[in-house]
Amino acid sequence: MSEPTFDLPVPDRVLAIGAHPDDIEFGCGATLAKWAAAGSEIWLFVLTDGSKGSWDPNADPAELANLRVNEQVAAARVLGAAKVLHAGFVDGELYNGRGEREGVCGVIRRARPSVLLTHDPWKRYLLHPDHRAAGFIALDALVAARDPHFFPNDKLGPHRPLEVLLFEADEIDHYERVTEYLAAKTDALLAHRSQWRSTMGIDETSPDAEVQRGVFVVRTVDDMRAQPAGDDLVEGFKRITDV
Numbered sequence: 001m002s003e004p005t006f007d008l009p010v011p012d013r014v015l016a017i018g019a020h021p022d023d024i025e026f027g028c029g030a031t032l033a034k035w036a037a038a039g040s041e042i043w044l045f046v047l048t049d050g051s052k053g054s055w056d057p058n059a060d061p062a063e064l065a066n067l068r069v070n071e072q073v074a075a076a077r078v079l080g081a082a083k084v085l086h087a088g089f090v091d092g093e094l095y096n097g098r099g100e101r102e103g104v105c106g107v108i109r110r111a112r113p114s115v116l117l118t119h120d121p122w123k124r125y126l127l128h129p130d131h132r133a134a135g136f137i138a139l140d141a142l143v144a145a146r147d148p149h150f151f152p153n154d155k156l157g158p159h160r161p162l163e164v165l166l167f168e169a170d171e172i173d174h175y176e177r178v179t180e181y182l183a184a185k186t187d188a189l190l191a192h193r194s195q196w197r198s199t200m201g202i203d204e205t206s207p208d209a210e211v212q213r214g215v216f217v218v219r220t221v222d223d224m225r226a227q228p229a230g231d232d233l234v235e236g237f238k239r240i241t242d243v
Helices: 023-037 061-079 098-111 129-145 179-190 193-200 209-223
Strands: 013-018 041-048 083-089 115-119 163-167 174-177 234-240
Touching (some): 013 023, 013 098, 023 234, 041 129, 061 083, 115 129, 129 163
Parallel strands (some): 013 041, 013 115
Antiparallel strands (some): 163 234
16 A cells, blocks of 8 residues: 555635535544635535434434534534535435436536545445445546536536545545644534434533533544554545546
8 A cells, every 4th residue: 555645735626425414524524624724615515314313212303304404504614614505315215326416416516626525435344324325426426527428407517526535434545634623623513413412422411411522522533643644633535536
C-alpha cells in the first residue's frame, strides 16, 4: 500500500451523500466544517427519512422523520453547509434501483461538486444495508452523471467530480487534518438529539447526562486519532482520483 495522502486543496463545491440524518456528520463532519470555513460551498444530501432511528417501540415514524429533518438542518448550520437536500426514501428500505440512481444523478449534476463524499459500500462486515446501498447508489449515479447519454431528460448536462472520498472506509489512504474542527463535528452530531440514546450513549433523563456527553466526545476524539498524522486529529477516507 502506498503512503497516505493528506489535506486536499480546498474544493470550491462539495457534495456529501449519506444514508441517514447524522451519517454525514459521523463520516466527514469535521472535514466539511474545515472546508466551509475556508470558503467551500457545502451541499448535504440525505437519502432516507430516518424514520426507524429510535429504540422506542411507541415512537411514531412520521413524527420521527419530521424531527430528523429539522435536526439535520440544525446540524448543517453548525457545519456551515449551504444546502441540505432530503430524498425521503424509507429508512431501512434503501434500494439501488434505476429511480434512485436517476435522482442522485440529477443532484450531482445540479450541485456540480469538485469533491463527492459518501459511504464506502465495499467495507467488510458493514451490517447496515442502507449504508451499503447509499454508497453504491452514489457511485453508480456518479458514473451516470459524467456521461451525457445517462438520464438525458434532466437537461442538466453531465458533470464529473475531480475526487471521491469514501468515509467508513475499509482501506484508508487519505486523511484530512481537522483538530480545530472537533467542536464543529461534535456539536453537529449533538444536534441530532433524537439519536443521543441509541447512537451516542447519552440518556438526557439521567443525572449523568453531562458525563455521558463528555464520554461521547472522548470516544469521538479516539476515533479521530491516526498514527500517520502524529498528534493531529483526522478523518480518514478512501480516495478515488480516477473519476
